[in-house]
Amino acid sequence: MNTMEIARQLVALCRQGKNEEALQTLFAPDVVSVEAVPMPDGQQEAKGMAAVKAKGEWWFANHEIHSxxxxxxxxxxxxxxxxxQFDVTNKPTGKRMTMDEVGLYTVRDGKIVREEFFYDVGM
Known part of the structure; x- marks a missing residue:
């Protein structure tokens, strides 16, 4: 797949809530994922499929998604x-919030090799 085909497939899978399928089919095994700020475990960058998967699992486990x-x-x-765009409640704090985030994806050899997230860090 070329970059635009990968992009369209990622969007389609995310809209269907198939984030795990997107990760397994569209991302390179050595993918790097970078957040705007460090995660609660202190990491800002996740390297490799297992680390990116774990980061996503943590996010979904700690947020109730309303829309x-x-x-x-x-x-x-x-x-x-x-x-x-998300309307979520953070489960540990009970705080409901809206999130508006942009992901920048880099493709090489038909796979996503890097994702970088941009959002208001004052949330």
Missing amino acids: ASVTGPWPHGDRFVVGF
């Missing part, structure tokens, strides 16, 4: 961006 939407993709060469 979610995905916008895009918007391509730029071997990269593309996708918008994510």
